[in-house]
Amino acid sequence: TILHPLCVKYPPSAKYRRCFLTELIKKHESTAAEPLDELYDALADVLKEGESTDCYKNYLLPTGDCVSLSESTALISGGTTGLVTWEAALHLAQWALENPGVFRDRTILELGSGIGFTGIAICKTCQPRTFIFSDCHPRVLRQLGENIRLNGFIPEPDGAWSIQTESQGQEVEGGNCQNPEVIVAELDWGSVTEQQLLGLRADVVIAADVVYDPEIILALIGMLQKLSTSRADRKAPEVFIAFTIRNPATYQLFQAELDKVGIRWQMIPAHSSCSFLYDVQPDVTILQLFI
16 A cells, blocks of 8 residues: 655745844854845745645555655645645545556556656556656646656656657557656647547546546546547547545536447455545545546
């Protein structure tokens, strides 16, 4: 099971640095020495800053590997909820670690990757050939790229994903599955084309905590329909979506919309044991979709 989190490290706060610099300047001035412009400049910079909402978290995996993430301490930051790790991402990662054969030597597309926990855990333990992280929020994409590098992976240059087409080879070569090819894609569900999705050549599609708002649900359904029609003569990708049931009506809407467009689904059995360090276990469901 995945411990959440093993440890949390907060960078020095603006308040701490302000107090430190103020005391340092006082001590320096008490010596009657020449003023140091650098100290005053540093204090001025700190006074301009707001309090940081960032921290570093380390998640210990059952394999002994560790996923290190820079994430926000605020649930909503920069106008997005994508800068924190949510419960469904933890549960989807745990399910993946229990079922590595679903991912081994395959190309994985993750929708709404956020800051990357699930994908990084899969890359470290399940030996995918290629893993495509995707999101659409600029700040989330920046943080995602930093976290991927923090964990020892080197993402492909921006834009590399969008130029792959059927004519560029039968398979995207990921090299050694011990060190998968990692791609970060800016992917907007509403504007991505079927041809772009075809170029990704995904064998498996995953997502966590992307079912929480009716408008997002409709965009997600549209994205899944594009995936279903962008296969050429390839086998349809396997699709797994994990989400926390916060509002039963939203969950029912998602199921109803799937039924409406003819996407079959089945519930993945819950973990036999789960020792996430929460006082109350969230109601997380994983669905397999057949597109």
